Amino acid sequence: MPAATPGTPSLLRAMNDRAALELLLTHGPLSRTRIGHLTGLSKPTASQLLARLEDAGLVVATGTDDGRPGPSAQLYALNPRAAHVGGLDVTPERILAAVADLTGAVVGSFELPYTEGAGAVDQVTEALGEAVKAAGLQRSDLHRLVIATPGAFDPQTGRLRYASHLPGWHSPTLLDELAAALPMPVEYENDVNLAAIAEQRLGAARGHEDFVLLWNEEGLGAALVLGGRLHRGWTGGAGEVGFLPVPGHPLVRQVTRANTGGYQELAGVQVLPRLAAELGIDATPGGTPDAPHAQDEPQAPHGSQAPHGSQAPHGPDAPHAPHGPLVAEAVALLRRAAAEPEGPYLRFLQSYATVLATGLASLVAVLDPEVVVLSGAVITAGGDPLRTLLEAELAELAPARPRLVTGQVRERPVLRGALESALAATREEVFDTSR
DSSP, X not given: OOOOOTTSHXXXXXXXXXXXHHHHXXXXXXXXXXHHXXXXXXXXXXXXXXXXXXXXXXXXXXXXXXXXXXXXXXXXXXXXXXXXXXXXXXXXXXXEEEEXXXXXXXXXXXXXXXXXXXXXXXXXXXXXXXXXXXXXXXXXXXXXXXXXXXXXXXXXXXXEESOTTSTTOOOTTHHHHHHHHOSSOEEEEEHXXXXXXXXXXXXXXXXXXXXXXXXXXXXXXXXXXXXXXXXXOSSSOTTOGGGOOOTTSOOOOSHHHHTOOHHHHHHSGGGHHHHHHHTTOOBOTTSSBSSTTOXXXXXXXXXXXXXXXXXXXXXXXXXXXXXXXXXXXXXXXXXXXXXXXXXHHHHHHHHXXXXXXXXXXXXXXXXXXXXXXXXXXXXHHTHHHHHHHHHHHHHHHOSSOOEEXXXXXXXXXXXXXXXXXXXXXXXXHHTOTXX
């Protein structure tokens, strides 16, 4: 359909429609009078707008404002069923899938553990199919799907790079096979980039145009947001900071073959038990610190098998699925140190802050961000004590002094970012009534 001509009534109607829909998304149910006040439209024009949006299935009447003085007024809300999107968070251990409605509410989710020998296409379609089923929908009801993976798909070759540890995802025809198996538009994005989108839309980076998100769980990574937009680089590998050569560790060569680099070896999750042991902080062989303060996350009994798949009861807002033993041990150590930041625990936090700052200083020197968001279960476990020490270390190593903040999207930030990315593109289409 031809685009509306600037200045025509159809364009003005479309602009007013979008403004009203954005208000309903932001504020929730509103009366006709309130919509008119917020948009500057007259009551008759606001009435026509709401009737038009209701006919289009974008708005629904949802009760009255009985609690206010005077006659009750009809309230209108964004129709949550006007569109649905999907998000997938893919790791070597599992695929977590979720479906959200147009308001962003999660209406269905599913977790599929990795099965040896299973193909990526089969895993994706099964996980997504079960999440869609839990939402009472069909896969064809989804307007868009965003899939999060470690590494990035090279836009020149279509092959996954920087993630040799992700089994089954390296076929040169994988993207074509997924496109053939899925009935909706599909986008692929790096997992840490999507955590940054979640923080940009919902968390600590709201209102900031230039920020870096530093992530540490199974691996170290970063997301770079410049001028309000993700910077992905020529091959999609911007932010793969684990490969950075850094002082304090010998040069790692053939980094893609080794799937590691200097910064990962210096400050990755695997160094924390060693730092603790050097300071006399003991941990049991099983990985849980031998202290009453330990708050390790629940683990399946040794040797037990996870079910083939399970519905995640609360989508991306549910508590994290248990991490692997190395991350769980690091999280427990850092929580314990953050709860009692003195003596050997303080020195433990200082040591970790120093190695983190060693690589982060390079990012700050090159990018000069306004804010650095600290995210991922390992870094956030250190809480304010670690953040304060890291900020002090960074002030000595980098010329700029960005503000360091702890990420606010703590529960499944990668999956939440995938849904937010899919929702942004879908709302852009659905809210355009000129089409």
